[in-house]
Amino acid sequence: xxxxxxxxxxxxxALAFVAGIGLTAQPAPAQAEYPEKPISYIIPFGPGGESDIxxxxxxxxxxxxxxxxxxxxxxxxxxxxxxxxxxxxxxxDGYTMxxxxxxxxxxxxxxxxxGYKTDDITMLYWFHYTPDAIVVTDDSPFKTxxxxxKHAKENPGKVIFSGxxxxxxxxxxxxxxxxxxxxxxxxxxxxGTGASVAALMGKQVSAAMAFTTVAANYExxxxxxxxxxxxxxxxPDVPTFKELGMDIVSGAYRxxxxxxxxxxxxxxxxxxxxxxxxxxxxFRKKMEEGGFAVxxxxxxxxxxxxxxxxxxxxxASAKExxxxx
Amino acid sequence: MAxxxxxxxxxxxxxxxxxxFGVVAGTVxxxxxxxxxxxxxxxxxxxxxxxxxSSALILMGAIYTGAIYxxxxxxILLNTPGTPSAIATxxxxxxxxxxxxxxxxxxxxxxxSVIGGLVGAxxxxxxxxxxxxxxxxxxxxxxxxxxxxGLSLIAALSExxxxxxxxxxxLGLLLxxxxxxxxxxxxxxxxGLQTLLSGIQIVAALIGLYSIPVLIDLVAQPGHHLQVDSxxxxxxxxxxxxxxxxxxxxxxxxAVIGTVVGILPGAGGSIASLVSYSEARRxxxxxxxxxxxEPGGIIASESANNATVGGGFIPTLxxxxxxxxPDAVILGALLVQGVRTGPxxxxxxxxxxxxxxxxxxxxxxxxxxxxxxxxxxxxRTIITLPKALLVPAIAFMTIIGSYAIRNNISxxxxxxxxxxxxxxIGRFGFTASPIVLGLILGPIAESGFVQAWTIGTAxxxxxxxxxxxxxxxAIIVFTLFTLLSPLVLARLQKIKEQAHxx
Amino acid sequence: MPTEPRSDTxxxxxxxxxxxxxxxxxxxxxxYMDKDSAVFPRTFAGVLIxxxxxxxxxxxxxxxxxxxxxDTGSLxxxxxxxxxxxxxxxxxxxxxxxGAALPVFAALTLVAMYDxxxxxxxxxxxxxxxxxxxxFFYLFREVLQVPLPTGDLFDS
Numbered sequence: 003x004x005x006x007x008x009x010x011x012x013x014x015x016a017l018a019f020v021a022g023i024g025l026t027a028q029p030a031p032a033q034a035e036y037p038e039k040p041i042s043y044i045i046p047f048g049p050g051g052e053s054d055i056x057x058x059x060x061x062x063x064x065x066x067x068x069x070x071x072x073x074x075x076x077x078x079x080x081x082x083x084x085x086x087x088x089x090x091x092x093x094x095d096g097y098t099m100x101x102x103x104x105x106x107x108x109x110x111x112x113x114x115x116x117g118y119k120t121d122d123i124t125m126l127y128w129f130h131y132t133p134d135a136i137v138v139t140d141d142s143p144f145k146t147x148x149x150x151x152k153h154a155k156e157n158p159g160k161v162i163f164s165g166x167x168x169x170x171x172x173x174x175x176x177x178x179x180x181x182x183x184x185x186x187x188x189x190x191x192x193x194g195t196g197a198s199v200a201a202l203m204g205k206q207v208s209a210a211m212a213f214t215t216v217a218a219n220y221e222x223x224x225x226x227x228x229x230x231x232x233x234x235x236x237x238p239d240v241p242t243f244k245e246l247g248m249d250i251v252s253g254a255y256r257x258x259x260x261x262x263x264x265x266x267x268x269x270x271x272x273x274x275x276x277x278x279x280x281x282x283x284x285f286r287k288k289m290e291e292g293g294f295a296v297x298x299x300x301x302x303x304x305x306x307x308x309x310x311x312x313x314x315x316x317x318a319s320a321k322e323x324x325x326x327x
Numbered sequence: 328m329a330x331x332x333x334x335x336x337x338x339x340x341x342x343x344x345x346x347x348f349g350v351v352a353g354t355v356x357x358x359x360x361x362x363x364x365x366x367x368x369x370x371x372x373x374x375x376x377x378x379x380x381s382s383a384l385i386l387m388g389a390i391y392t393g394a395i396y397x398x399x400x401x402x403i404l405l406n407t408p409g410t411p412s413a414i415a416t417x418x419x420x421x422x423x424x425x426x427x428x429x430x431x432x433x434x435x436x437x438x439x440s441v442i443g444g445l446v447g448a449x450x451x452x453x454x455x456x457x458x459x460x461x462x463x464x465x466x467x468x469x470x471x472x473x474x475x476x477g478l479s480l481i482a483a484l485s486e487x488x489x490x491x492x493x494x495x496x497x498l499g500l501l502l503x504x505x506x507x508x509x510x511x512x513x514x515x516x517x518x519g520l521q522t523l524l525s526g527i528q529i530v531a532a533l534i535g536l537y538s539i540p541v542l543i544d545l546v547a548q549p550g551h552h553l554q555v556d557s558x559x560x561x562x563x564x565x566x567x568x569x570x571x572x573x574x575x576x577x578x579x580x581x582a583v584i585g586t587v588v589g590i591l592p593g594a595g596g597s598i599a600s601l602v603s604y605s606e607a608r609r610x611x612x613x614x615x616x617x618x619x620x621e622p623g624g625i626i627a628s629e630s631a632n633n634a635t636v637g638g639g640f641i642p643t644l645x646x647x648x649x650x651x652x653p654d655a656v657i658l659g660a661l662l663v664q665g666v667r668t669g670p671x672x673x674x675x676x677x678x679x680x681x682x683x684x685x686x687x688x689x690x691x692x693x694x695x696x697x698x699x700x701x702x703x704x705x706x707r708t709i710i711t712l713p714k715a716l717l718v719p720a721i722a723f724m725t726i727i728g729s730y731a732i733r734n735n736i737s738x739x740x741x742x743x744x745x746x747x748x749x750x751x752i753g754r755f756g757f758t759a760s761p762i763v764l765g766l767i768l769g770p771i772a773e774s775g776f777v778q779a780w781t782i783g784t785a786x787x788x789x790x791x792x793x794x795x796x797x798x799x800x801a802i803i804v805f806t807l808f809t810l811l812s813p814l815v816l817a818r819l820q821k822i823k824e825q826a827h828x829x
Numbered sequence: 830m831p832t833e834p835r836s837d838t839x840x841x842x843x844x845x846x847x848x849x850x851x852x853x854x855x856x857x858x859x860x861y862m863d864k865d866s867a868v869f870p871r872t873f874a875g876v877l878i879x880x881x882x883x884x885x886x887x888x889x890x891x892x893x894x895x896x897x898x899x900d901t902g903s904l905x906x907x908x909x910x911x912x913x914x915x916x917x918x919x920x921x922x923x924x925x926x927x928g929a930a931l932p933v934f935a936a937l938t939l940v941a942m943y944d945x946x947x948x949x950x951x952x953x954x955x956x957x958x959x960x961x962x963x964x965f966f967y968l969f970r971e972v973l974q975v976p977l978p979t980g981d982l983f984d985s
């Protein structure tokens with residue numbers, strides 16, 4: 003009985019101690035203007051992914067400019083769908099925002115019932131995209147894209163692309179590539195970009211349909227072509243698909259959205275803050291070094307126009323690819 | 328030894344403080360079911376931006392290894408793996424605790440974890456570049472066969488009823504299909520329920536299937552949860568060391584298995600501990616009662632899972648491909664710091680890497696005293712807490728823990744429902760472990776299969792793809808060995824007895 | 830211990846239910862767009878059917894395994910445990926985390942209590958309960974930065 007009592011008291015004391023720490027860890031008293039407290043930045047994927055890394059790159063710039071932390075939390079599931087489905091149930095007070103990705107929010111609602119519709123998402127800003135690119139290993143026999151196309155023509159179905167998931171940006175890019183290059187390649191889906199690159203490096207596949215960021219982050223890889231309008235500043239020697247006669251400009255876009263209930267003036271303020279971070283030259287440099295391509299489509303006409311034209315073209319591609327009925 | 332000067336760099340007060348803090352915090356966090364090593368590392372990432380890279384790595388590595396060890400506490404005392412890597416620890420840890428030897432089990436777990444962690448870290452220090460090639464040699468097909476090998480453990484675990492075990496395993500595999508299919512983009516088995524769109528989260532299922540039945544049974548009867556024989560018996564360190572010395576082959580082998588599995592991208596502590604447990608069980612000496620409280624089972628599991636820490640860093644640092652889920656988070660943190668991983672990391676920025684590895688070794692060594700003390704405290708608390716407080720406390724922890732995985736109430740509801748159902752079918756002989764095995768290995772088996780099938784079809788060599796590669800053949804042979812050797816040995820034994828009788 | 834093996838009806842019933850589950854899976858798999866998605870579910874639904882059916886056959890032949898022992902322990906408490914946990918969890922979006930956790934903890938203490946309520950216990954147990962709930966709440970919310978649900982009822 004004595005030991006029980008002692009243990010109980012000790013346990014209680016320990017927990018009260020923790021509670022005490024918790025109480026003293028409250029944020030500092032409010033300053034008068036927005037933002038008065040940290041802003042919650044929800045990533046609808048798990049930690050360690052590209053969306054997470056992007057958010058972490060934005061964090062210090064945000065803190066420096068506006069004095070408040072971006073508190074990153076995760077709500078993974080359904081390839082992002084779980085997070086986006088709950089977006090409008092969150093508080094629209096200007097202290098909650100969520101990462102958004104294309105083509106996900108356009109394609110997902112059309113493919114199946116995921117709990118949200120594209121129009122439900124209140125966009126604030128599209129800040130970058132990772133352009134699609136064909137990645138090979140340094141020692142690959144394909145020195146240029148033409149080599150690959152030639153090989154594919156002579157051996158239909160034998161050129162194997164690894165890519166992240168099915169019905170995703172890489173898959174769409176591969177289907178479009180097949181059509182425009184007039185070849186038949188095989189696509190093997192992997193769980194995430196990392197796994198598809200691992201397969202490439204393990205020589206399981208001939209090439210990876212991935213992103214420019216891959217070559218930036220993995221040694222011993224190089225790009226055969228990028229899906230951009232102009233060449234990427236970090237890879238001046240790599241041609242665009244357009245230069246080689248194929249109109250492929252695509253990639254995975256990232257942006258930020260808020261719950262629908264957020265009032266318009268707050269939306270404007272938050273947009274301006276994100277814009278400030280995105281326009282910071284040091285930030286842009288970091289993005290470029292990482293292989294990202296910065297864009298600036300802000301809340302309002304700019305973002306709306308971009309989204310509707312993107313949705314149109316991507317839906318058409320997906321239908322051609324047989325991913326949509 | 329590589330870079331002794333880096334050892335001194337690792338011994339700075341700051342780095343030592345990080346190592347100590349990391350190990351303690353990690354152990355506590357890992358002990359709470361629902362909080363995984365991945366999560367605990369993710370929480371620390373923002374703090375690391377302001378630090379020098381090697382200190383950041385030491386902190387994250389220390390938390391990681393502490394968390395993997397901490398999972399053993401709830402595995403042993405509450406039959407709930409605190410982290411998925413401790414699943415196999417429940418097989419023998421909980422029975423030992425029920426017999427009154429919980430403190431012994433915790434000490435064994437601590438020693439095994441430290442040894443496993445050291446082996447993994449030493450492999451990282453000395454053999455990283457060549458070992459990273461192992462990561463690349465494992466293709467989709469090898470993952471598929473490895474998953475099948477893991478599934479063959481079901482046969483061993485379902486003593487008494489092979490059919491029920493197979494059914495349970497198949498059920499687990501089907502449960503793993505719920506949600507968005509990785510390989511195909513279809514939404515499967517949700518039957519229109521939004522809750523199930525994200526599938527059944529493994530940690531929530533673990534907590535539900537393992538700890539809810541324990542709670543249900545605890546509540547039904549008076550009397551203490553774990554019997555306690557006598558008063559304070561110290562750490563039983565001498566006893567534990569003697570056992571480990573006697574079982575050293577198991578310990579070292581498990582550490583090696585853990586290191587290798589850690590090297591494989593996407594396979595982490597859970598797979599390592601299951602494979603290692605399977606092997607330990609297969610090579611058990613007669614008289615060792617695996618599954619009923621044999622310390623060797625704890626050694627196999629804990630040694631392997633801590634070895635994945637060091638092993639997992641090998642592909643992470645050398646190739647930039649995360650070896651285990653926490654490594655993905657660490658990689659992200661490194662990227663933000665501007666550190667480029669790759670073979671040149673070891674040569675150009677050797678001081679960062681080697682300082683870190685020494686720090687990891689130090690943290691692992693520090694885990695011995697801290698682990699023993701924290702374990703002691705945990706043990707005494709669970710033992711002395713009256714049931715009327717223990718049950719609500721555990722129930723509360725399972726709720727908050729399973730919520731914290733994905734910040735999703737659905738996971739909590741799934742956890743409770745699975746737990747209730749699991750208890751019911753458990754009463755009729757369908758145990759939890761085969762279902763959990765199916766749930767964990769399902770995605771690996773499926774993606775490995777579909778990928779290998781697609782590649783094999785494209786190269787017109789399906790048979791060669793599945794059965795022609797050397798590593799695959801080795802795994803298939805091992806699987807057959809594991810499945811058949813008990814039967815063969817039993818048959819040989821019978822023949823011997825009959826020969827004697829004649 | 831009973832002297833003869835009891836007929837494991839429960840096991841057979843569960844097996845039958847599992848066969849039903851497997852059929853549901855096969856039915857669902859017919860609506861998939863990509864044929865790759867259906868391979869796995871169908872294969873293992875098949876395995877489930879074979880294993881469950883084999884067990885039922887075994888049971889019918891009188892060679893079923895030993896059934897569960899006599900049920901010791903109080904069923905009402907067991908049901909209450911699961912019910913309280915489930916109810917509290919589902920109420921969380923409305924009454925918030927603390928709002929649900931404290932009553933759940935209190936209720937479960939009552940369900941698990943077998944010893945008499947001494948004055949000491951009446952005082953100390955609730956205090957410890959509150960300390961545990963609040964302690965973990967702060968640990969998760971502040972240290973680990975997990976956004977625990979705040980109740981809609983208490984929102985402005």
